[in-house]
Amino acid sequence: MNENFACFFPHNSLSLRLEIFFTMAKASDIKNGNFLRFNGELVQVEEFLHRTPGNLRAFYQARMRNVKSGKLVEYRFRTDEEVNIARVETNNYQYLYDDGSTLVVMDNDTYDQHNIPKALFGPAVRFLKEGVNVIVAFESDEPIMGQIPASAELDVTYTEPAVKGDTSSGALKNATVETGAEIKVPLFINIGDKIKVDTATGAYIERAKG
Numbered sequence: 001m002n003e004n005f006a007c008f009f010p011h012n013s014l015s016l017r018l019e020i021f022f023t024m025a026k027a028s029d030i031k032n033g034n035f036l037r038f039n040g041e042l043v044q045v046e047e048f049l050h051r052t053p054g055n056l057r058a059f060y061q062a063r064m065r066n067v068k069s070g071k072l073v074e075y076r077f078r079t080d081e082e083v084n085i086a087r088v089e090t091n092n093y094q095y096l097y098d099d100g101s102t103l104v105v106m107d108n109d110t111y112d113q114h115n116i117p118k119a120l121f122g123p124a125v126r127f128l129k130e131g132v133n134v135i136v137a138f139e140s141d142e143p144i145m146g147q148i149p150a151s152a153e154l155d156v157t158y159t160e161p162a163v164k165g166d167t168s169s170g171a172l173k174n175a176t177v178e179t180g181a182e183i184k185v186p187l188f189i190n191i192g193d194k195i196k197v198d199t200a201t202g203a204y205i206e207r208a209k210g
Contacts, residue, residue, distance in 0.1 A: 025085045027060050027077035035086035038075070040069040042086075042139060051076075067137070067145050068182050095148075103146075105134060119148035124199040126181040127152045130152070152197050153208040154178050172204075182186040 009055070019201045043064035052058045060077040077083070092108035102115040103125070116136055118125055120143060128134070128148050137145035159175035172184040183197060185204045194208040 023085055023087055025082040025083055026079070027083055028079055029085065030062070030083060031058065037075065037084035038088070039066060042144060043073055043078050063185070074081065080118070090166055091133045092100065093134055093136055095128055095130060096109075097130055103128070103134075105136060108133075115177050116146055118144045120144070121148055122146075123202075127177070127197055127199040127202070129179050130153065138195060148199055151205060152199050152200060154181075154196055154197055156185070156189060156191055156195060159185060159191055161190065 004134075024120070030045060032045055032048055032203040034048075036043050036045065040146040043066050044163065045062055045064050045190060047061075047063040049061045050058065051061050058079055062075050062077060064073045065076065066073060067102050093105045093114075094108055095114065096104045096106050098104075098118070099115060101118055103118050103121070104113055106113050106126065112182055114136075118208075120136075121134075124149065125146075129152070132149065132152070134149075136143050137147075154177035156200050157176050157178050160173055164175070171187050172186055174182060175189060176182050177195070177197065179195075181202070183204060189204075189207065191193060196205040196208045197203070198205055
């Protein structure tokens with residue numbers, strides 16, 4: 001199981017093109033990570049719990065996140081309530097280059113290129129470098145979600161030299177990586193070092209091997 005993508009997308013491939021198709025089902029068929037059409041919006045289920053409160057009728061308590069707005073939605077489903085669950089199909093994409101407000105990605109199977117709004121990838125996009133595989137979710141022909149790997153290995157292009165004799169535990173300094181993003185790194189990191197970065201938080205993880 002690949003853990004490089006911090007999301008509910010399938011983990012059996014490094015880069016995926018997701019096309020969303022909906023099928024009617026019962027609330028009892030919902031699983032964590034499913035995409036649903038809910039009140040006209042696409043949501044992803046983050047938590048789905050079966051509740052049996054005393055003598056009351058059982059229900060499912062769902063916590064869902066709106067794909068476009070990012071807002072959390074909570075809702076109680078009846079056990080027999082009809083829902084629209086998305087069926088997901090996959091294809092491979094590779095990030096080619098930044099084109100202003102969009103990123104140009106290529107389908108690794110067909111070599112077709114697509115412009116995906118940069119905003120769909122969120123703040124993590126600042127750690128994306130050319131050639132990296134990414135996940136993009138489509139509803140029909142419209143891109144609705146972007147996801148880059150949960151971590152990135154990047155070269156340090158600038159950082160101040162460590163002060164000789166400074167061994168402060170946990171001390172950090174400013175650094176710039178090859179994508180232009182600025183982060184905090186330990187004092188022992190130098191220009192030219194390759195480091196691993198958490199793309200969601202921008203936090204330094206470790207010095208990369210090799």
